[in-house]
Amino acid sequence: MRSLIIHNPQSGFGSDAVYEFERALLEGGDECVMRIMDDSWIPQQAVFDAExxxxxxxxxxDGTVAHLMYALRGSSVPVCVFPSGTANLICASIGNAHEPAALALAVRRGHTTKLDLGEISWISETGVAHTHGIALMAGSGLDAQLMRTAIPHKKIFGEAAYFTAALSNLTPDVQTFTITVDGITYERQGIACLIANSAKFQADIELLPGVRMDDGLLSVIVLETKMTAELVKPLFTGIFDRSGKTLGRPHIEGFHGREIHIEISSPIPVEVDGEVFPDEARALDARVLPKACTVIVDSMSPYAQQ
Known part of the structure; x- marks a missing residue:
């Protein structure tokens, strides 16, 4: 078996667990290429010889994983996501066991499924055009502001940096979002509007229950609150009602479709899978890329039987 490991040593706390994974993966006759990313890495160049x-x-x-999954869209080569970051929400959404030996075993067994990706585009207020892949979630408003605040502290505080950032912004700006999903338009007010391929959040909470990465749809999630503190209630219900069928998700509304257009009442920052962009935007366009990536899954994954 010939394997390529693409490793970003700047992610998370710089764990060496990927080398433990490599030792567990390799057997006699195998070949493994370890490709270490530097600060100037380009996703397409990292996977130029993927086939x-x-x-x-x-x-x-999550940022590294999302960039590379998007660069590999349409490829038939199976991809395994190894968690080396801070939150590792994409890996959590796929649902594999996180231990290096367990992931190595999953790679050797080679059970796969095809998962969707999203594609988001916008033109910033300075006229710069952006197009990026979505493996997990993209957003505008509070979530982008929290990411921007948390990034400098992630190396020290880990996931706690996100909660510290939330406490520093208790009264974010309320925006009016005009949302068009597959030709139907809705107008909502809130502090954030997210475009999700998966709604998995920290602590294994689903912001919007029932969102899957293999249903051929993207979801729009609107946080219809005026204060950050009001998000405590939906997060609390997520802990005790993961299905959302009993307590629901107060202050959160969702829409589902293949083509999405969002207009925003004032320019706000945008984040895609944890990466925050410096320019602000007034409008976003997104579309689903069905079954775009072949992903390795183990028996613990909710996608193992699909």
Whole structure:
């Protein structure tokens, strides 16, 4: 078996667990290429020879994983996501066991499923055009502001940096979002509007229950609150009602579709899978890329039987 491991050593706390994974993966006759990313890495260049490998392992945080999954869209080579970041929400959404030996076993067994990706585009207020892949979630408003605040502190505080950032912004700006999903338009007010391929959040909470990465749809999630503190209630219900069928998700509304257009009442920052962009935007366009990536799954994954 010929494997390619793409590792971003800047992700998370710089864990060496990926080398433990490599030792567990390799057997006699195998070949493994370890490709270490530097600060100037380009996703397309990192996977230029992807088709010459039997398996590709992406080791990094959600931003690294999302960039490389998007660069590999349409490829038939199976991808394994190895959690080396801070939150590792993409890996959590796929649902594999996180231990290096367990992931190595999953790679050797080679059970796969095809998962959707999203694609988001916008033109910033300075006229710069952006197009990026969505593996997990993209958003505008509070979530982008929290990401921007948390990034400098992630190396020290880990996931706690996100909660510290939330406490520093208790009264974010309320925006009017005009949302068009598959030709139907809705107008809502809130502090954030998210476009999700998966709604998995920290502590294994689903912001919007029932969102899957293999249903051929993207979801729009609107946080219809005026204060950050009001999000405590939906997060609390998420802990005790993961299905959302009993307590629901107060202050959160969702829409589902293939083509999405969002207009925002004033320019706000945008984040995609944890990466915050410096320019602000007034409008976003997104579309689903069905079954775009072949992903390795183990028996613990909710996608193992699909």
């Amino acid at each position: 010459s490998f039997d398996r590709i392992i992406i080791s990094g945080g």
